[in-house]
Amino acid sequence: MTLFTVREAWTLVHGILFGGGFLLAFTGGLALLYNLKADLLTTAGARRHVRWLKLATLVMAGLAWLAVLSGTYISYPWYRAAPPEGVVDLTSYPRSYLKANPSLAFWHTFGMEWKEHIAWFAPLLATAVAFVVWRYGEHLARDNRLRWALIVLFVLAFAAAGIAGLLGALVTKAAPVL
């Protein structure tokens, strides 16, 4: 008995481990960034706080990159593969399967088309946040303007990844990569 095909396993790694990991880590990263305030922390506390924030933003940027790279270069080719001439059963060709079914075509024309592009915003934004956290470290505790700019980017990275993740789950439900 096979629990998952190789393609299903890769789709899980892409969506759950990388994408889901990014989304799950967001709340912790946001709390660390929001609470990095000079008037709330001792010197030792700020240093410890920044160490965790550096780790969180680095891991999140890494997960975002792994999610888009594995999605684009591993799962997506399976999704968009064209069926050979004469093949009637399209269940192994998700894009063709969705487009051939008027009641499901929306999940390709809107769902996958938006997901595959907007997902790429997340690593760009998350990398910018990680860079600034690593470069400025404890100084962010006194620079509220910069800290809030990072919070805005961080939330937008989460929103992009969240939209992509939700659409990915719904598209996979309509037409799994088998």
Next chain:
Amino acid sequence: MAEITQERIPNGPAAAAILSAGVGSATIGLMTTGAVISTGLESALNWWSPAGPLTGKTGLGIIAWLVTWVVLHVLWKDKDVPLIRVLVLTLVLLALGLLLTFPPVFEAFE
């Protein structure tokens, strides 16, 4: 806290990182809608057939992001720049990217 945060670090490198993320996102949007308008561009963006034009759209987005980041970083590394203006410009670029990757928008050019 005082002993570790007194030194002032110019905000230029942070602004360069923030703005370049907006440039990269807007480039992905421009390429997405551009590929719908021009079949020639769509073909040119097909860098790897199994994944199609998505590879070129995102590849150019990454190139634009990195080139912008390096150039701005070199220009701004020792400077303070108006961060709010940079953030607003970044948000405008992100909104442009969002708009141009939104299927009902780029499908209007088909």
